[in-house]
Amino acid sequence: MKIDDIKQVLILGAGTMGQQIGLQCAIYGYHVVYYDLSQEILDNALNRVAKLGSWYVAKGRLTEKDLSCALARISSTPDAAEAARDADFVSESVPEDPELKGKIFGRFHRLCPERTIFTTNTSMLVPSMFAEATGRPEKLAALHFHDLRANNIVDLMPHPGTDPIVTEVVHDFAVSIGQIVIVLHREHSGYVFNSMLSSLFSSALTLASRKIATIEDIDRSWMGVMHTPMGPFGIMDQVGLSTVWTITDYWAKKTGDAQAQADADFLKQYVHKGFLGFKTGQGFYSYPDPAYSDRNFLSEATAWKKQV
Numbered sequence: 001m002k003i004d005d006i007k008q009v010l011i012l013g014a015g016t017m018g019q020q021i022g023l024q025c026a027i028y029g030y031h032v033v034y035y036d037l038s039q040e041i042l043d044n045a046l047n048r049v050a051k052l053g054s055w056y057v058a059k060g061r062l063t064e065k066d067l068s069c070a071l072a073r074i075s076s077t078p079d080a081a082e083a084a085r086d087a088d089f090v091s092e093s094v095p096e097d098p099e100l101k102g103k104i105f106g107r108f109h110r111l112c113p114e115r116t117i118f119t120t121n122t123s124m125l126v127p128s129m130f131a132e133a134t135g136r137p138e139k140l141a142a143l144h145f146h147d148l149r150a151n152n153i154v155d156l157m158p159h160p161g162t163d164p165i166v167t168e169v170v171h172d173f174a175v176s177i178g179q180i181v182i183v184l185h186r187e188h189s190g191y192v193f194n195s196m197l198s199s200l201f202s203s204a205l206t207l208a209s210r211k212i213a214t215i216e217d218i219d220r221s222w223m224g225v226m227h228t229p230m231g232p233f234g235i236m237d238q239v240g241l242s243t244v245w246t247i248t249d250y251w252a253k254k255t256g257d258a259q260a261q262a263d264a265d266f267l268k269q270y271v272h273k274g275f276l277g278f279k280t281g282q283g284f285y286s287y288p289d290p291a292y293s294d295r296n297f298l299s300e301a302t303a304w305k306k307q308v
Helices: 016-027 039-058 064-072 080-084 098-111 164-176 193-209 215-226 232-239 241-255 258-272
Strands: 008-012 031-035 074-077 089-092 117-120 140-145 153-158 180-183
Touching: 008 016, 008 098, 016 031, 016 039, 016 064, 016 074, 016 089, 016 140, 031 039, 031 080, 039 064, 039 074, 064 074, 080 098, 089 098, 098 117, 117 164, 140 164, 153 164, 153 193, 164 180, 193 215, 193 232, 193 241, 193 258, 215 232, 232 241, 241 258
Parallel strands: 008 031, 008 089, 031 074, 089 117, 117 140, 153 180
Antiparallel strands: 140 153
16 A cells, blocks of 8 residues: 555544544545444534535635535445445544444454555554454554644554554655644654643643632633633633543543542533533533633632632
């Protein structure tokens, strides 16, 4: 497999990141097939992809013609065999569970052509955790995208069993869709940016779960010192609280860390209420006009008397 041999990209999981990745591939000329559990999920996803594309047009990142051509290259199916038939390259964005990822990849190993390269968009897992379960460990690497609406940084992380030629093709593919590739020389949970970000999330969640300060004041502290448009809890809303909770809970149980579990349980309250962040309109903040976007947010720090 060479970069020129990649024509069709299969997106496993049509959630927020799968939608963004698929559209990015279609914009750069690849044919894209979305696969998920039902046609209803896929129809909703394609509507969101079209809206994202229209937003790109409004921002001047695409022309109407470019968007029309990109959308024409996109299709979807809940039929796994149909989705896999002509796939050259797979990008997986399913929940952060190594057993689930291995099971899904194992299924598509039996359905995809032998040439097909597998990539995982996992945020905090490492590919060696489920490489053997994929059936083609030598053709597996992590290719982790960040929010494509805001940046074009992507992490490339092979595992010890990844064929170096596959790593090279994955690198070239990422470049071909307009990404700046950060190559990891060894497996590391959280890659580079997410590794730093997870430490921020952990610190913020611990402060909140221990009632050291309010969510708003924790964000104000970060925003005020770092001069950023949002703080750690605002960022978590953008990432998606279900994703942050799944990762936090997984590692808390794996390590037996009591504080990490308390942090996961703090997040669980929001997830169980359906407060998943920006995508549902409610998380730590309400959207589309979160409190932290108000110009007076930094001047409205919680009065100390409210804490007594």
